[in-house]
Amino acid sequence: MKPFHLTGTDAFGEEMYLICPTCGFEYVHPIRVKVATGDGVTVIENKETRYVQRETAEVLQAKKNCGVRILLEYVCESGDHGNIILQFHEGITYFEHERLPELKPEEWRTLWRT
Numbered sequence: 635m636k637p638f639h640l641t642g643t644d645a646f647g648e649e650m651y652l653i654c655p656t657c658g659f660e661y662v663h664p665i666r667v668k669v670a671t672g673d674g675v676t677v678i679e680n681k682e683t684r685y686v687q688r689e690t691a692e693v694l695q696a697k698k699n700c701g702v703r704i705l706l707e708y709v710c711e712s713g714d715h716g717n718i719i720l721q722f723h724e725g726i727t728y729f730e731h732e733r734l735p736e737l738k739p740e741e742w743r744t745l746w747r748t
């Protein structure tokens with residue numbers, strides 16, 4: 635385990651951007667955000683935001699770690715698809731990454747793009 639130190643975001647010209655965790659490509663589309671607590675998960679997608687009050691996989695993980703689980707689902711323009719995850723546990727916010735099955739381009743549904 636090693637720390638990730640985010641720097642340089644408050645100075646003009648030093649903005650950072652996300653690259654694909656799998657291939658390093660810079661064209662990464664956010665397609666879904668989930669925020670899971672022990673009770674349920676809020677899901678933000680292209681056309682809607684909803685709250686699901688049941689034990690989804692994310693809710694069970696949040697419960698197991700006694701902390702919020704925040705997932706940014708992305709797809710990169712090379713076709714990689716995955717979740718970048720922030721998991722809060724005992725005062726520390728951990729970074730995780732998981733790969734998901736490839737999507738067809740028509741399934742990307744980038745957030746807030748028409």
Ligand SMILES: [Zn+2]
Pocket residue numbers: 654655656657658659710711712713714
């Ligand atoms: Zn990629």
